[in-house]
Amino acid sequence: MKKKWILFLGLIPFVFLLSSCGLKQSGQSITAVGSSALQPLVEAAGDRYTEDHAGEFINVQGGGSGTGLSQIQAGSVEIGNSDLYAEQKSGIDPTGLVDHKVAVVGVTPVVNKDIPIKNLSTDELAQIFSGDITNWKQLGGPDQKIVVINRAQGSGTRDTFERWVMKGRSTVQAQEQDSTGMVRQIVASTPGAISYMAFPYVDDTIKTIKVDNVAPKDKNVKTNKWKIWSYEHMYTNGKPTGLTARFMDYILSDKIQDEIVASMGYIPVKDMKVSRNLAGKVETIK
Amino acid sequence: MNNDEIRANLLKRSRASRNERFGKLISGACITIIIAVVVSIFYFVASKGLATFFEDKVNLWKFLTGTIWNPSAKDAQGNPQVGALPMIVGSFSVTFLAAIIATPFAIGAAVFMTEISPRLGKKVLQPVIELLVGIPSVVYGFIGLSVVVPFVRHTFGGSGFGILSGTFVLFVMILPTVTSMTVDALKSVPRAYREASLALGATRWQTIYKVVLRASTSGIITAVVFGMSRAFGEALAVQMVIGNAMLLPQNLISPASTLTSVLTMGMGNSVMGSLSNNALWSLALLLLIMPLIFNILIRWIGKKGAMR
Amino acid sequence: MTPRKWDKIATFVLYMISIFIIFVLAFLLLYILISGLPNVSWHFITSKSSSFQAGGGIGVQLFNSVYLLVLAMIISVPLSLGAGIWLSEYAPKNWITSLIRNAIEILSSLPSVVVGLFGFLVFSINMKFGFSILSGALALTVFNLPLLTRKVEDSLQAIHYTQREAGYALGLSRWETVIHVVVPAALPGIITGMILGMGRIFGEAAALIYTAGQSSPSLDFSNWNPLYIASPLNPMRSAETLAVHIWKINSEGIIPDATQVSAASSAVLVLFVLLLNFLARYVGNRLYARLTGVKERN
Numbered sequence: 001m002k003k004k005w006i007l008f009l010g011l012i013p014f015v016f017l018l019s020s021c022g023l024k025q026s027g028q029s030i031t032a033v034g035s036s037a038l039q040p041l042v043e044a045a046g047d048r049y050t051e052d053h054a055g056e057f058i059n060v061q062g063g064g065s066g067t068g069l070s071q072i073q074a075g076s077v078e079i080g081n082s083d084l085y086a087e088q089k090s091g092i093d094p095t096g097l098v099d100h101k102v103a104v105v106g107v108t109p110v111v112n113k114d115i116p117i118k119n120l121s122t123d124e125l126a127q128i129f130s131g132d133i134t135n136w137k138q139l140g141g142p143d144q145k146i147v148v149i150n151r152a153q154g155s156g157t158r159d160t161f162e163r164w165v166m167k168g169r170s171t172v173q174a175q176e177q178d179s180t181g182m183v184r185q186i187v188a189s190t191p192g193a194i195s196y197m198a199f200p201y202v203d204d205t206i207k208t209i210k211v212d213n214v215a216p217k218d219k220n221v222k223t224n225k226w227k228i229w230s231y232e233h234m235y236t237n238g239k240p241t242g243l244t245a246r247f248m249d250y251i252l253s254d255k256i257q258d259e260i261v262a263s264m265g266y267i268p269v270k271d272m273k274v275s276r277n278l279a280g281k282v283e284t285i286k
Numbered sequence: 287m288n289n290d291e292i293r294a295n296l297l298k299r300s301r302a303s304r305n306e307r308f309g310k311l312i313s314g315a316c317i318t319i320i321i322a323v324v325v326s327i328f329y330f331v332a333s334k335g336l337a338t339f340f341e342d343k344v345n346l347w348k349f350l351t352g353t354i355w356n357p358s359a360k361d362a363q364g365n366p367q368v369g370a371l372p373m374i375v376g377s378f379s380v381t382f383l384a385a386i387i388a389t390p391f392a393i394g395a396a397v398f399m400t401e402i403s404p405r406l407g408k409k410v411l412q413p414v415i416e417l418l419v420g421i422p423s424v425v426y427g428f429i430g431l432s433v434v435v436p437f438v439r440h441t442f443g444g445s446g447f448g449i450l451s452g453t454f455v456l457f458v459m460i461l462p463t464v465t466s467m468t469v470d471a472l473k474s475v476p477r478a479y480r481e482a483s484l485a486l487g488a489t490r491w492q493t494i495y496k497v498v499l500r501a502s503t504s505g506i507i508t509a510v511v512f513g514m515s516r517a518f519g520e521a522l523a524v525q526m527v528i529g530n531a532m533l534l535p536q537n538l539i540s541p542a543s544t545l546t547s548v549l550t551m552g553m554g555n556s557v558m559g560s561l562s563n564n565a566l567w568s569l570a571l572l573l574l575i576m577p578l579i580f581n582i583l584i585r586w587i588g589k590k591g592a593m594r
Numbered sequence: 595m596t597p598r599k600w601d602k603i604a605t606f607v608l609y610m611i612s613i614f615i616i617f618v619l620a621f622l623l624l625y626i627l628i629s630g631l632p633n634v635s636w637h638f639i640t641s642k643s644s645s646f647q648a649g650g651g652i653g654v655q656l657f658n659s660v661y662l663l664v665l666a667m668i669i670s671v672p673l674s675l676g677a678g679i680w681l682s683e684y685a686p687k688n689w690i691t692s693l694i695r696n697a698i699e700i701l702s703s704l705p706s707v708v709v710g711l712f713g714f715l716v717f718s719i720n721m722k723f724g725f726s727i728l729s730g731a732l733a734l735t736v737f738n739l740p741l742l743t744r745k746v747e748d749s750l751q752a753i754h755y756t757q758r759e760a761g762y763a764l765g766l767s768r769w770e771t772v773i774h775v776v777v778p779a780a781l782p783g784i785i786t787g788m789i790l791g792m793g794r795i796f797g798e799a800a801a802l803i804y805t806a807g808q809s810s811p812s813l814d815f816s817n818w819n820p821l822y823i824a825s826p827l828n829p830m831r832s833a834e835t836l837a838v839h840i841w842k843i844n845s846e847g848i849i850p851d852a853t854q855v856s857a858a859s860s861a862v863l864v865l866f867v868l869l870l871n872f873l874a875r876y877v878g879n880r881l882y883a884r885l886t887g888v889k890e891r892n
Contacts, residue, residue, distance in 0.1 A: 029811070031725065036554070036846040043809050050811070057811045059832050061725050062846070063804055064554020066563070074558075076719050090358065091560025147445050152530075153358055154555030154562065170359075175447060175541045176530040178551035179845030181852070185431065190445055200848050264848060302767035309769025310684055316676025317694070320743060323736055324697045327704070330712055394611030402608055411612055412786075413871060414619045419790045420867035421622060422797025422837050425860045428844070429625060458618060465615075466786070467748075474752055489601035512699065519705040522800060522841070546705045550800065553707060570708045577700050 029057035030243050034068015034081030035156060037180070037198060038232050041103065042081060044260050045251045052250075056243055065089070065156050072097060072235045078244045080235040083156020085278050097235045100248055103257075103266040106199045106229040107160050108216035110187055110206045115194075117141045119210040125165050128194060131172030136192060148174040149186055149195035160230040161196045163280075165211075196228075200265025218267050224274045224282050231276075232266065328574065335571030338564040344368055349568065355532040355548070357562040368565045370572065372534045376542040377576070379449045379535060380524065381517045384456035388464055389510050393499070395461075396468035401480075401494050412469075418462040427526035430455040435527055444539035447529030452544070455527050456517045464513035471505025472498060515577040521546035545569045623864065630861025633854040639862065643839065648851040652859055654810050657826060658727070658833035659866075662806060663795050665731035665829065670738050671788065675777075677739075678746025683772050702740035706801040709737045714804035725832040730806025737801050738791050745787025749780040778885035785878030792874065793867050799837040807832030808842055836863050 032042050039062040046058030065082040069092045072080025086094040109125060111117070117139055120128075127133045128146055136144045150171060151158035155178065162171065177183045180201045187193045188205035199216065202208055208216050211228070220226035240248050250256060257268035276282045299307075338344050344366060352369020360366055395415070399407030434454050439446030475498050483493040499506070529541025530551060549569050556562040641651030685691040713733030723729040753776050761771030777784070810833050813826050820827040834842070840859045843852045 033725075036842075039808065039842075039846065040848055059725060059807070059811060060809050061807045061832065062554075062842070063808075066556045066558075067554050067804075070558040074719075089557055091557035091563070152551040152555055153356070154552065173354075173533050174531050175445075176532070176543075176551065178525075178530075178555075181844045181846060182526065185844075186447075189432075189436065190439075190447075193445075203850075302765070302770065306767040306769045309679075309767070309772065313676040313680035313684060316673050317680040319673055320677045320698065320739055321694060323739065324694075324701050326716070327701065327709075327712055327736070328697070330715070331708065391611055391615065394608050395615050398608045398612045402605060406612075410616065413875070414616055416786065416789055416793070416871055417868060418619055418622075420793025420797060420871065421626075421864060422799065422840075422860075424797070424799055424837055424841050424844075425626060425864070428856070428860070429622060433625070458622075461615065461618075466790075470748055470752065470783075489597045491601040491604035492597055494604070512702075515699070515702070521705045521707055546707070549705060550707045553711060570705070573705060573708070574700060578696065581696060581699065 028055060028243055029059050030078040030247065031059040031061065032079035032081055032234070033061045033063055033071050033077045034079075035065045035083045035232070036062035037083055037105075037156065038081040038102075038234075041232070041261060041264055041266060042079075042234070042251070044264070045256050046247070048256065048260065049247055049250050053246075056246075058247055064154075066154055069097075069235065072237050075237055078236065078240075079247075080237075082233045082235060083230060084159055085231075085233065086235060087278055088159065089154075096238060098237075098239060100234045100236065100252070101231040101269050102234050102251055103232040103261050104221060104229055104269060104272055105232060105266050106216060106218070106221040106226055107157055107196055108199060108202065108228070109165075109194065109196045109209045109211065110184075110202065111195075111209055112187055112191055112193045113205070113207050114191055115141055115144070115207070117209065119213055121212055122165055125211060126167065126169055129161075129166060129171050130169045131174075144192040147190050147193040148172060149183055149190075149193055150174050150176045151183065151196075152176050152178040156230065157196065157198055160228060164228040198265075221267055222271055222273050224276065229267075231269070331567060331570050331574055334564060334567035336568075338368065338561070338568040342366060342561045342564060344565070344568075350374070353534055357556075357565045366561055366565070368561075368568075370545070370569060372532050373543050373545045373548050373569065374572070376449065376528065376535055377518060377544040377546070379538075379542070380452040380456055380528070380544060381514050383449070383453040384460055384517045385464075385510055385514045387453065387457045388461050388513060391457075392461055392464035392468050392509070392513070393506065395465045396472055397494055397498075399465075399469050400472040401490065401498065412466075415462040415465050418458070423459065423520060423523040426455055426459055427523035430523060430527040438539060442539050445529070445541065446539070447527060447541045448537075448539045449528065449535055449542050450538040451527040452524045452542075453538075455523050456520060459520060459523060460513035460517050463516055464509050467509035467512055468502075468506050471502040471509060474505065475501045511577075511581055515581070518577055519546060519573060521550045525550055545573050549573070626857075626860050626864050630857040630859070633858035634861055638858060644849060648849060650849060650851075650855065652836060652839060652855075652862065654813055655834055655836045655839045655859075656862065656866075657813075658806075658810060659796060659835040659837070659863075661826070662727055662730055662734065662802075662833060662835055663792060665727065666734035666738065666795050667788070667792065669731060670735040670742055670791070673735070674739055674742035674746055675784075677743045678750060679772055679777070681743065681747045682750035683768060683776070698740045698743055702744065704737075706737055706798060709733055710801040710804045712736065713801065718805060723830065725805070725807035726830045727806055727833045728829045730802050730833065730835075731829075733801045733805040734795050734798065737798065738795055741794070742787055742791050745790070746780075746784055749783025749787065750776055752783060753779050778882070781882045781885065782878060785874060785881075789871055789874045792870055796867055796870065797837050797863065799835075799841040802835055802838050803841070806835065806838070808834050808838055810834050836866075 039060055043060040046060050050057055065084055068080035068082050069086055069089050071077045073092060086092050086097050115136060124139060129148060133139065134146055136142055136146055180197050183195045183197055184201060184206060187195050214220050214225050216226060221229045236244060257270060261268045272285065274282050274284050339346055349368055349370055351371050353371050354367045354369045356367040395411060399411050430451060434451050435446035438451050442450065479497050479501055480493055483497045524544055525547035528544060528547060530543045530547050531541035532543050535542035549566050552566050556566060638651045640653040642654055643652060644650030710733060713729055717723045717729035717732050718725060757775055757779060758771055761775040811831055815826055836859055840856050843849060844856050
């Protein structure tokens with residue numbers, strides 16, 4: 001009796017494996033993978049899409065821009081989300097990938113609330129992150145060691161920050177965190193801490209800083225007065241077709257751009273007064 | 287019954303023997319599956335991890351002793367900067383420190399559970415320990431971040447992030463594993479040993495110290511090594527409290543990094559097949575090999591030191 | 595110092611150590627519960643999570659966690675039982691066996707992120723399971739097997755050889771002895787191992803991020819046909835578990851009440867593990883009594 005019982009238990013996994021190989025799903029679905037910063041946005045849009053179109057599902061996963069770009073290139077998913085241009089990522093061959101810019105996001109330096117400093121120049125900021133300035137005293141603040149908190153290598157936010165602030169200077173070896181949530185928590189609790197993060201994540205536990213007397217506001221990003229910003233990209237392998245195309249149209253529609261993109265703190269692409277290409281060249285949109 | 291039938295009956299496999307073959311087959315199949323999994327993971331990690339050395343031509347020695355980790359950039363000579371020493375040192379420091387603190391506590395608790403008060407041990411300590419295992423490492427990480435880090439900052443100075451905080455968190459995390467395995471080791475000491483010792487007039491502590499612990503030395507060592515392997519491989523919780531600075535640790539309270547923390551942080555951000563990604567797999571390979579090495583090492587020490 | 599005094603001191607120290615461990619757990623538990631429970635409500639436990647507004651719940655995540663746990667245990671328990679029996683009862687004593695043992699031990703210390711990526715490349719991509727509960731369950735199996743196998747082997751080893759000899763003397767084959775005598779006697783140890791494994795699975799995040807995924811399709815709880823894409827039972831759908839949810843809202847979540855949601859989720863998670871513990875312990879005791887005829891396990 002017991003023997004049969006054990007045999008049965010042993011068989012379950014195999015039966016299960018076999019049967020699920022043959023499973024054919026009813027309903028239609030596509031998968032979007034990549035940037036964890038973009039994930040909540042695409043997820044919300046996907047949910048809304050399913051509500052409007054019964055039986056069509058958007059499967060949204062994170063995993064990082066690197067994963068998104070490698071998987072879209074390998075063709076194992078329909079959409080690859082990325083904080084960076086595919087051209088900027090080493091190891092990616094951008095030919096064949098079609099870029100859809102779905103939103104714009106600004107990045108702002110943030111400090112612990114105890115630091116009274118309100119404004120820094122780009123150069124001062126660069127000196128802090130390259131390790132040349134190590135005490136807030138040197139900037140007219142209190143006698144407090146600067147604790148630099150960086151993002152993980154290859155993160156989109158770090159890339160944006162380094163591109164528009166560091167401008168080729170190398171950053172000091174410092175603490176690195178791989179998520180905005182952690183950075184926010186650490187900056188909020190560590191005296192003298194400085195880091196940077198995307199606008200939507202800023203809350204009242206930390207303090208933002210003006211750069212060159214420009215406040216980190218959406219309206220300044222739209223005109224490129226605030227220079228530290230980037231596009232959020234959704235890549236497809238070749239021109240999108242079928243459900244992918246319908247979903248891309250949907251996410252770029254005014255309804256989603258106004259209702260979801262804007263209310264999450266991102267800037268809808270259509271609101272931008274300027275455009276900026278891969279090389280960093282800025283053009284006014286007429 | 288004629289002779290042929292008896293002959294046939296004798297030569298036929300008995301029910302028990304068929305049964306036995308069946309059992310052997312089933313359990314053999316299970317272990318084969320596990321071996322297949324183990325081999326494929328080893329193959330998988332090794333093939334990716336070795337690509338750094340064979341395809342990207344990174345010098346193994348430089349990889350192990352270099353102190354600058356910046357795989358996306360190249361140094362003046364055009365060699366990739368993949369020096370894993372800071373992470374190796376960081377990993378070993380937290381692992382050994384956590385094991386050193388956890389061992390006496392684990393042995394103490396295990397002795398309490400098996401020798402002093404098995405009743406309380408079973409009713410209170412065992413559930414407590416099983417529950418400690420069930421707390422997810424993410425939660426350990428957040429408690430570490432909101433309790434341990436400020437505590438270290440106020441008591442020892444610095445930013446609070448560093449090896450010391452990592453040690454404290456890991457200590458709590460490996461304690462249950464080491465304890466429950468030590469309990470198993472102590473339980474496997476035959477009752478007769480204790481009775482013989484007590485009969486000779488030894489006190490309970492003398493019996494524990496001179497007989498039980500000695501007799502279970504190798505089991506305890508296994509438990510500690512196992513705990514160390516767990517500490518070595520723990521990622522999320524350590525990553526939250528150690529600070530993740532790829533610098534050679536100067537002291538216990540400055541930010542450092544471990545192999546796992548760098549691995550977890552970098553994986554999603556690098557592209558499959560690029561050098562940055564391969565270098566991370568090399569770290570994973572190190573993670574596989576290191577426990578193997580101190581496993582062998584400590585087994586060897588255990589053999590030398592065991593009471594004959 | 596007389597031995598008697600030493601004995602007293604040692605006993606005292608051992609008591610202190612045990613109290614300290616209990617204290618640590620009590621602190622952790624209280625910390626998690628006090629910061630989390632005030633935010634837990636029936637609405638929170640049953641409603642759908644939100645991606646950017648406040649007031650989301652964890653209903654789907656909780657269901658996913660339990661479903662994934664069940665699937666992973668269904669796959670890994672028989673496998674580890676069989677493998678543990680082989681290692682303990684059938685394995686020849688030679689270097690190959692010790693190599694296997696060592697390899698399993700090493701595997702159990704593998705960081706879960708590596709297991710996750712392995713699962714991603716093998717199950718999700720090569721075997722085309724995609725981001726699915728099935729990939730997640732298989733990855734969890736890989737992650738959990740070594741520990742369970744080891745625990746089973748240890749528990750079986752701890753059974754005295756006289757029990758086996760008694761079995762043989764009754765004319766049972768080795769397999770029958772193992773199944774009818776050794777395994778029932780070792781059941782408490784095995785159950786403990788399973789509980790530990792379940793706790794680990796329940797709290798595991800890193801191995802699931804790339805396999806079971808970080809989001810679920812909008813589930814239709816009225817459709818239980820496992821073949822329908824939005825059915826809760828479909829093993830080929832993606833599923834975000836509770837632990838992954840905690841990790842996600844803390845890393846890149848932009849919901850305004852992230853701290854409360856994560857504290858409350860942690861509290862629910864820990865309560866669930868607690869519940870699992872008691873349940874498994876109760877079932878284990880009943881099973882043990884049933885199979886061996888012994889009333890109280892020791």
